[in-house]
Amino acid sequence: MSKVYITDTILRDAHQSLIATRMRTEDMLPICSKLDAIGYWSLEAWGGATYDTCLRFLKEDPWERLRQLHEALPNTPLQMLLRGQNLLGYRHYSDDVVRAFVQRAAENGMTVFRIFDALNDLRNLRVSIEATKAAGKHAQGTICYTVSPVHDLKGFVAMAKELEAMDCDSIAIKDMAGLLTPSATAELVKALKDTVDIPLHLHCHATAGLAEMCHLKAIENGCLHIDTAISSLAGGTSHPPTESMVAALRGTDNDTGLDLEAIQEIGFYFYDVRKKYHQFESEFTGVDTRVQINQVPGGMISNLANQLRDQDALSRMTDVLNEIPKVREDLGYPPLVTPTSQIVGTQAVLNVLTGTRYQTITNEVKRYLQGGYGKAPAAVNASVQQQAVGKEPVIECRPADELAPEMDKLTAEIGDLANSAEDVLSYAMFPDVGRQFLEERAAGTLQPEVLEAPNSGAPSSDTAPTEFNIDVHGETYHIKVTGAGHKQESQRHFYLSVDGVPEEAVVETLDELVLTGGAQGGVKSAIAGKRPKASHEGHVTTAMPGNIIEVLVKEGDTVKAGQAVVITEAMKMETEVQAPLAGTVIGVFVSKGDTVNPDEALIEIEAAAD
16 A cells, blocks of 8 residues: 655745745744644745745744744644745845745754755755755655746756755655646656655646646655645645545545544634635636646736736736746746746746836846856747846856855844844845844834725724825826724824825824814825926836835936846846936936836936036
């Protein structure tokens, strides 16, 4: 009898795939005792986008989440997704940071480390695997499955042999976009089983509607470890339902031995939990066979949709999906998985919206074409590479070989805000977001994003409106109040949407009666007026909505045409916004942290005299 073992993704990839990774720890802990009693091989509960989301949106310490889950699940190994030398960020880290991160994760309760590289460049896995083994934990080497003119069965088999030689305890086939078909799965699993002796695991998203069949074909050919998700957060861009696979294998030689009724009870719990996060549901997370053509993972599609919707360009989604394979070819056919999915997707959006391919190139594409992420699977487009990096040298070695140790420098930079090595690592992963989290924690002002309550109809006569238009100095603004923070002395934070742009306002109460009928306001910092509309060549604008990461110039500075003046972030990718002409900066309308839109002037430049 060949028992099949299940890893359930309910605490990580399931909600990352369907509700933007927004599930909070408070909704995980109450069900942990029942999850722990099931008998899973492991529970995927950390890594991926959870770390970023905890800090950025939920205002939770991701390390505290790990410790709490470890305590609440004493009988079930916890599993995480680790991006090799990228760890959980979007750049490569020095080896001492990688070793410190893995060691701290192990000490805080992590058992299984699923380690992958977005380019399948196994040089970028070596240090993470060594650190995992040194900590006495399970190192799972990962093959990112993709389809292209340069990816074939022979190459995947060679990767498996090398991962086994690197002392991995198991190998995962990571089908992040749902590209596997039943026949391809059977062929791949059989070839790998004939080559390596360590166990195989199949991680297959259900985007194309084929995942359950792929699981069965994998099992028939000797893969006895599969990833599933509790049914209330399964299917579509998530994973096959746990209950369905347990039922399908029940009474066969591959019976999982798991209690179907107990899992169903857990499913009802998460059915109610999912309602809490309704605002993060997307129309692009269902079954979509187009993935077999464009290879876009489901989470990436929802991000693209949000970006396009923000600038009234959702109708261009088909154009973007058609552009993605072209960008992927230009970049040498990288598998589309974090961070390469964001790198390719964001560049495709820019190409479509600017109307000129590679008119604007993100910093991450430049770094990629310079070899900063590793070796591309195939040759890159030479003209695009030349346009992006010019005469700068291309990295040929393992990128981290060029990085000096960083832990001491990072510890010094964050200073007294860090209470532990874990805090330093949070700052390392996301410098701006991590620092903001630690500052707010120190000030006692951590506030998670507001969850929208289900629409219960029109407000009663004695409640304030939550959506309205206002006129200020002849300008009309559409306001939607999306939430409010707790009152702190005389101040309270309100979260608004102003003409579709999220804003935060701090209201200072001067007189409670004034707020219901007076003419003297209580708004200390609400709508201070819009930036000027971009109307002439000297106005610097951004190609897509995002946040200001850095302002590189000030009024009075002389700039050259093509010089970077602002750095923006969109879809977690950074872009240098360049001066359209040479001249003098006569206006700076943005600051670090501002949210900006394409029709706004960020900087104004007066052209130099001929």
